[in-house]
Amino acid sequence: MPKVLISDKMSPLAEKIFKERGVEVDVITGKTKEELAAMIGEYDGLAIRSSTKVTPAILEAAKNLKVIGRAGIGVDNVDVAAATNHGVVVMNTPFGNSITTAEHAIAMMMALVRDIPQANASTHAGKWEKSKFMGMEVTGKTLGLIGAGNIGSVVADRAMGLKMKVVAYDPFLSADRAADLGIKKVDLDELFKVADVITLHTPLTDQTRGIVGKKAFAQMKDGVRIVNCARGGLIDEAALLVALNSGKVAGAALDVFEVEPATENPLFGHDKVICTPHLGASTSEAQVNVALQVAEQMADFLLTGGVTNALNMPSLSAEDAPKLKPYMALAEQIGGFAGQITETSLKRVVIEYEGHVATLNTSPLTAVVLEGLLSPLMSSVNMVNAPIVAKERNIKITESKHDREGDYSTSIRLTVETERGERSIAGTLFANKAPRIIEIDGVRLEAELAPNMLYIINDDKPGFIGALGSLLGHNGVNIATFALGRRVEGQEAVALVAVDQPLQDIVLDQVAALAHVRLAKKLSF
Ligand SMILES: NC(=O)c1ccc[n+]([C@@H]2O[C@H](COP(=O)([O-])OP(=O)(O)OC[C@H]3O[C@@H](n4cnc5c(N)ncnc54)[C@H](O)[C@@H]3O)[C@@H](O)[C@H]2O)c1
Numbered sequence: 001m002p003k004v005l006i007s008d009k010m011s012p013l014a015e016k017i018f019k020e021r022g023v024e025v026d027v028i029t030g031k032t033k034e035e036l037a038a039m040i041g042e043y044d045g046l047a048i049r050s051s052t053k054v055t056p057a058i059l060e061a062a063k064n065l066k067v068i069g070r071a072g073i074g075v076d077n078v079d080v081a082a083a084t085n086h087g088v089v090v091m092n093t094p095f096g097n098s099i100t101t102a103e104h105a106i107a108m109m110m111a112l113v114r115d116i117p118q119a120n121a122s123t124h125a126g127k128w129e130k131s132k133f134m135g136m137e138v139t140g141k142t143l144g145l146i147g148a149g150n151i152g153s154v155v156a157d158r159a160m161g162l163k164m165k166v167v168a169y170d171p172f173l174s175a176d177r178a179a180d181l182g183i184k185k186v187d188l189d190e191l192f193k194v195a196d197v198i199t200l201h202t203p204l205t206d207q208t209r210g211i212v213g214k215k216a217f218a219q220m221k222d223g224v225r226i227v228n229c230a231r232g233g234l235i236d237e238a239a240l241l242v243a244l245n246s247g248k249v250a251g252a253a254l255d256v257f258e259v260e261p262a263t264e265n266p267l268f269g270h271d272k273v274i275c276t277p278h279l280g281a282s283t284s285e286a287q288v289n290v291a292l293q294v295a296e297q298m299a300d301f302l303l304t305g306g307v308t309n310a311l312n313m314p315s316l317s318a319e320d321a322p323k324l325k326p327y328m329a330l331a332e333q334i335g336g337f338a339g340q341i342t343e344t345s346l347k348r349v350v351i352e353y354e355g356h357v358a359t360l361n362t363s364p365l366t367a368v369v370l371e372g373l374l375s376p377l378m379s380s381v382n383m384v385n386a387p388i389v390a391k392e393r394n395i396k397i398t399e400s401k402h403d404r405e406g407d408y409s410t411s412i413r414l415t416v417e418t419e420r421g422e423r424s425i426a427g428t429l430f431a432n433k434a435p436r437i438i439e440i441d442g443v444r445l446e447a448e449l450a451p452n453m454l455y456i457i458n459d460d461k462p463g464f465i466g467a468l469g470s471l472l473g474h475n476g477v478n479i480a481t482f483a484l485g486r487r488v489e490g491q492e493a494v495a496l497v498a499v500d501q502p503l504q505d506i507v508l509d510q511v512a513a514l515a516h517v518r519l520a521k522k523l524s525f
């Protein structure tokens with residue numbers, strides 16, 4: 001039974017779902033990174049929110065970890081590249097808290113323009129400062145969205161409901177999508193020039209870090225207001241403080257901070273700044289959504305191989321996973337076969353899907369072929385990191401699909417180009433479930449792969465099969481299956497022999513020394 005650790009506070013629903021799905025689960029929150037590193041080795045899955053930092057050191061210690069599930073959106077607390085290198089899938093729940101977070105941004109904007117937190121504190125203090133708090137009406141004002149993805153687009157919709165004009169800067173926003181949303185796509189300079197309120201909804205990346213800084217403030221309208229419910233680091237906090245003090249910025253509403261948990265910050269205590277402690281996703285509805293989604297997604301992956309909302313591998317629905325399962329086995333065998341007979345560096349890999357398999361989602365199959373191919377050549381490769389490992393080694397990968405049937409109703413062919421030349425292996429499914437090898441380097445045969453195989457290339461001459469059978473029998477090796485194929489009578493032939501026990505090297509040497517043998521190799525599957 002797979003075992004998952006929930007290391008951040010999340011709805012108890014996650015724990016319940018894991019248990020119902022047959023996944024063992026521990027809920028242990030608030031651990032230091034050292035404590036987490038000490039315990040993570042026993043878990044197959046790690047379910048987190050934003051508090052747990054998944055560093056390379058944690059991943060190094062996570063010897064059994066297969067999946068990290070983020071109950072939420074941002075994965076900047078996870079070293080995704082390191083997770084990929086360790087072959088760990090990282091998934092999030094991209095929609096579960098978007099409406100809630102958009103509502104928080106709108107609430108922050110309204111609180112900001114009407115000084116609600118300050119007026120609330122003053123009134124509670126019995127001051128009745130009616131003339132001190134003069135707000136701004138939002139009707140007819142321009143809201144500048146930086147980032148118009150899932151959350152930004154909901155914010156736009158709600159702001160238009162408040163009769164605001166909405167302009168958006170998002171390099172990935174198409175003109176059609178902007179028109180559908182009813183907003184105006186602008187460049188960043190234009191946004192800074194026209195916006196009365198600016199709200200941020202992008203991830204924190206090298207391109208977005210400090211996107212609102214000294215230069216940006218200089219371009220903005222006097223008295224602009226800023227809302228950030230996305231990520232600390234998008235705004236240069238030191239520059240914001242200067243802009244607030246000079247009066248350039250009339251107020252800022254911040255849910256996120258450069259350093260979190262934010263217990264100290266130069267902006268704290270400023271009378272034009274309102275703050276919440278990263279509460280964007282904190283509604284019971286959103287927390288139920290993300291806990292439920294993350295537990296279902298992680299359980300699917302651990303129990304069925306289904307992949308949803310992964311950031312570092314192709315998606316595979318829990319419905320498609322069983323359909324792909326026999327092909328996964330075939331893809332692994334074909335890749336493993338090619339990997340075991342490859343002795344020099346790989347230059348190019350071509351994977352052709354023909355017939356029924358071409359109608360399926362083949363991305364996971366390609367990842368598995370690459371895993372099979374690279375595993376015999378290097379350590380710690382799996383389907384998550386195999387495409388990256390191949391790319392890092394400059395191996396060119398080409399995939400092609402033809403849904404017309406060839407001689408078989410479905411087949412996968414792998415061709416690998418190495419420094420020494422080209423090799424190809426093709427396979428099919430027998431009765432839609434059992435993998436069979438149907439071709440090796442253009443030689444047709446039909447072979448079922450077993451844990452211990454002997455692969456021989458020989459001259460097609462009389463007496464060879466008898467000699468091989470006697471030699472193996474003499475050494476006490478029992479033959480389970482024997483598949484033969486040849487290119488042309490009397491020329492190169494191929495034998496794939498399944499044997500019941502691992503072949504001793506000494507026996508392999510004797511096979512290699514038989515007359516007419518060009519190559520003899522042990523393979524294991
Ligand atoms: N405060 C919270 O509790 C809370 C909750 C949920 C999400 N978030 C954060 O909100 C942000 C937005 O989340 P989302 O779900 O809308 O993400 P999303 O991926 O749906 O949208 C992000 C948008 O940013 C755009 N973008 C990327 N680079 C950009 C750039 N250089 N300039 C302008 N736009 C750029 C993308 O094209 C995309 O449309 C993320 O940072 C997420 O982590 C915060």
Ligand SMILES: O=C(O)[C@H](O)COP(=O)(O)O
Binds near residue numbers: 073
């Ligand atoms: O990216 C997110 O989903 C939000 O920042 C929410 O973070 P949280 O789960 O820690 O509230």
